[in-house]
Amino acid sequence: MLASRLLRKSASTVRLCGDFPRALSGDIRHGILGSVGNTPLIRLGRFCDETGCEILGKAEFMNPGGSVKDRAALYLIKDAEEQGLLKPGGTVVEGTAGNTGIGLAHLCNALGYKCVIFMPNTQSYEKVETLKTLGADVRPVPAVPFDNPDNYNHQAKRFADSLDNAVWTNQFDNRANRRAHYETTGPEIWKQTEGKVDAVVFATGTGGTLSGVGAFLKEKDEKVKVILADPQGSVLYNYITKGKLERSEGSSYTEGIGQGRLTNNLKGSGIDQAILVTDVDALQATFKLLHEEGIFVGLSSGLNVAGAVQVARLLGPGHTIVTALCDVGQRSFNRIWSRSFLEEKGLLGAVPEKYHGTLH
Numbered sequence: 001m002l003a004s005r006l007l008r009k010s011a012s013t014v015r016l017c018g019d020f021p022r023a024l025s026g027d028i029r030h031g032i033l034g035s036v037g038n039t040p041l042i043r044l045g046r047f048c049d050e051t052g053c054e055i056l057g058k059a060e061f062m063n064p065g066g067s068v069k070d071r072a073a074l075y076l077i078k079d080a081e082e083q084g085l086l087k088p089g090g091t092v093v094e095g096t097a098g099n100t101g102i103g104l105a106h107l108c109n110a111l112g113y114k115c116v117i118f119m120p121n122t123q124s125y126e127k128v129e130t131l132k133t134l135g136a137d138v139r140p141v142p143a144v145p146f147d148n149p150d151n152y153n154h155q156a157k158r159f160a161d162s163l164d165n166a167v168w169t170n171q172f173d174n175r176a177n178r179r180a181h182y183e184t185t186g187p188e189i190w191k192q193t194e195g196k197v198d199a200v201v202f203a204t205g206t207g208g209t210l211s212g213v214g215a216f217l218k219e220k221d222e223k224v225k226v227i228l229a230d231p232q233g234s235v236l237y238n239y240i241t242k243g244k245l246e247r248s249e250g251s252s253y254t255e256g257i258g259q260g261r262l263t264n265n266l267k268g269s270g271i272d273q274a275i276l277v278t279d280v281d282a283l284q285a286t287f288k289l290l291h292e293e294g295i296f297v298g299l300s301s302g303l304n305v306a307g308a309v310q311v312a313r314l315l316g317p318g319h320t321i322v323t324a325l326c327d328v329g330q331r332s333f334n335r336i337w338s339r340s341f342l343e344e345k346g347l348l349g350a351v352p353e354k355y356h357g358t359l360h
Contacts, residue, residue: 032064033074036065038188040059043056046293047285047309052318053317054320057301057323057324058323058324059325060325061301061326066330067103068185068324069100069102069256070106072171072206073100073169074103075176075177075179076100076169077092077111079179080092086167089112089114090114090166090167091115091160091165092114092169094171095117095168095171096118098131099127100206101138104117104136105135108136109134115135116159118153118156119141126334128140139159145260174264175265180208180212182216189217190217195220195221197221198223199225199319199320200224201308201321202323203231207263207269210226211268214269215269225272225273226270226271226272226273227307228273228274229307229310229323230274231258231276232277234257235247235262236258239262239274241274245262253279253336254279277307281306282302283299284302284351284352285302286329287351287355289302289305289325290329296330297328297329298331299332299336304324305323308323337358337359338359339359342359
């Protein structure tokens with residue numbers, strides 16, 4: 001039993017089953033596996049001053065793969081090993097908008113697995129090229145709704161089913177994703193705030209972060225508010241507020257968040273409230289994070305912070321609100337940091353003119 005809990009020296013035989021050792025001693029972490037999580041909680045001073053609340057951002061862009069999805073990736077592989085679905089030298093297959101795939105590709109390199117990623121062909125060039133550099137077999141496919149058999153998730157499942165010693169990790173409906181945040185992100189937030197947190201605000205794609213963190217914090221203090229920040233065009237805002245799986249008006253250029261259905265990770269998640277955040281508000285928050293806080297993150301992070309500001313105004317001064325800074329800004333370099341992209345999408349006017357000179 002002890003042997004199954006140890007990370008062996010050979011990358012081709014490393015396993016995660018059981019309570020694998022993540023820390024060697026003190027602050028020395030056990031390779032990339034031990035580097036996932038334990039991210040700082042950053043006080044966002046400009047936003048705090050603006051609202052009179054403590055607005056804190058969980059620095060998930062500081063995970064080794066550059067996003068919050070490293071946590072899910074680690075637990076998805078761990079779950080597959082625990083169930084005996086993945087053996088040494090096997091293949092990990094996932095459908096992803098990019099960040100979960102990047103996390104999986106990093107971990108597969110360390111663990112000796114092959115990695116195959118199916119993704120919508122609408123995702124950023126930077127994400128695709130990063131995955132290829134990491135050695136993943138990247139298969140972009142047309143972006144179609146989930147109920148279409150050619151949706152990227154269904155294609156990923158069929159491909160995994162066609163191989164021996166392969167697993168479709170199924171990030172949207174596999175509750176190992178939720179478990180990752182119940183066992184790591186939630187406890188970290190509770191410890192870092194010393195139990196003084198009034199609300200958590202997250203956008204969601206799979207539902208893992210929101211539901212896992214929310215479940216843990218509610219067990220600690222049932223008064224903690226769990227609030228969904230939803231982009232335009234997603235069904236979740238209307239589902240939470242009206243009980244209907246209907247898309248909200250408009251659309252969004254955010255990646256990896258928003259949903260057209262209720263995932264298994266979201267079911268029974270105990271969300272207290274939902275708010276709608278426009279791309280304009282998300283974009284303004286993203287540029288403010290960079291130019292006034294010095295934090296270079298993507299549009300989903302800006303949406304989270306804009307959502308936290310909305311919640312701060314609803315609750316009033318004196319509250320502590322935690323959100324996530326999801327991923328590094330470099331992954332959207334040719335999108336929201338591009339003048340031509342913003343002009344094409346009619347969003348250039350949302351960026352304060354004093355920052356236009358920084359666009360490329």
